[in-house]
Amino acid sequence: MKCLRIFATPDGESHFDEIEIPTNQVSVHPDAVPFDVTASYPASRVRITRIPAGMRQVEWHTVPDRCLTVRLDGAVEYETSDGEVRTVGAGEFVLIEDTHGKGHLSRHSQEAQTVIWISLPNGLEEPA
Template identity: 30%
Template sequence: MKFQKLFSDENGKSHWEDIDVAMEVRSFASPAQNIEISEPELVKQAMFLRLRSGWNEPIHPTPVAQKLICLAGTVRVTASDGESRDIGPGDVWHMEDRHGKGHHTMVTSKEDFESMIIQYE
């Protein structure tokens, strides 16, 4: 499994990075068979988010470290270094660009963009 990480460098410029999720086989729900699972991450809260079709926000940094899991629709997210990624159903986007210019987000699908946000702070 992979997720897409957006982070800020020491100069405040945001960049994309692909992250491979480390998995190991272990017992998770005994007596069920062992499964592949990652290490747990402590989180603060989770919420659902909807951006209406046509949403086009100004460039900004993320307010907190968070993961977004896309459920429906598509957005194009552009880092301040100019690289764009399309986030669609099933994609996981980890945001850590908390300082500097941040990123630009625009809904590119005809339908609304729906997601779940998991916040770490």
């Protein structure tokens, strides 16, 4: 399963990467068809935010801790300090790890959006 990632290098510049989250075929019930499931990752906090319609937030910013964002509706355009731009829509998720440095820009779509923020102290590294 692919996941977009925003991270900072030691010099504080932010960049995009795509990572592969390993999955296994799992049947969650004896009569169910198996489907892709990731490992369980430790999370320290879950927040749900409602971003109001028309909010653009175009200042450079970092995140306080590594988090996986899951966008339920709307879209956002991210820009990293190297100038690369990516758009993330409803149903997509992003691992945001630029906790230091210049950070990234977020340009939200005009409609209201709901986003789930899952703080992951270890990121998406393979759990022990």
